[in-house]
Amino acid sequence: MMYRLLLTAILIVLSACSTATPQATPTVVDTSNISSQSYPVTTPNAPDSSSAYPVPTTEPIPASPYPVLETTAPATEPTSPIVVDSTKGAIRGVLLDTEGKPIAQLFVFLATITDNPTGPVISFSLDSQKGATDNQGNFVIRDVPAGIYSLAIWTPATNFLIPAPNGEPGSAIRVEVRNGEITELGQIRIRRP
Numbered sequence: 001m002m003y004r005l006l007l008t009a010i011l012i013v014l015s016a017c018s019t020a021t022p023q024a025t026p027t028v029v030d031t032s033n034i035s036s037q038s039y040p041v042t043t044p045n046a047p048d049s050s051s052a053y054p055v056p057t058t059e060p061i062p063a064s065p066y067p068v069l070e071t072t073a074p075a076t077e078p079t080s081p082i083v084v085d086s087t088k089g090a091i092r093g094v095l096l097d098t099e100g101k102p103i104a105q106l107f108v109f110l111a112t113i114t115d116n117p118t119g120p121v122i123s124f125s126l127d128s129q130k131g132a133t134d135n136q137g138n139f140v141i142r143d144v145p146a147g148i149y150s151l152a153i154w155t156p157a158t159n160f161l162i163p164a165p166n167g168e169p170g171s172a173i174r175v176e177v178r179n180g181e182i183t184e185l186g187q188i189r190i191r192r193p
Contacts, residue, residue: 089177093185102137111150
């Protein structure tokens, strides 16, 4: 009953509204009093030393208070030899694409493996230890505590774990690091990110 009463009230209001839109009529402007006089155009002069605008300076721009993440690895060759002490190890390898070409200027991140009742959990962050590939794809991750790790790739477009050498889908490489030793991985082939 209430809906019927409300519907009737809406119909009455709508029928009272005009549905026709009034036509727009152009406005006629009297142009007989417009002068045909021309006015001079002035161009600004070059600024002088008393200009109110600041002159560009060569002072350096102050550093940003926000952290900046460098997403491109340096393209330089590793020049210093790998030195490991008795309390840490290092990982060294060569990153190649599936065609055997070196992958340069990419970060290889150390990923931790945590045992879980449902299976191992592999994780890394942008703060994880990392090594940059050079022009030949060589990388080194230094000062790694002894343990078993995986390796990950991160770019602004993608991130993934480096697969195990057997290439099984969903597998991840496992790297054992011992104190005082360099773990040599040799050539690692991955899809180009």
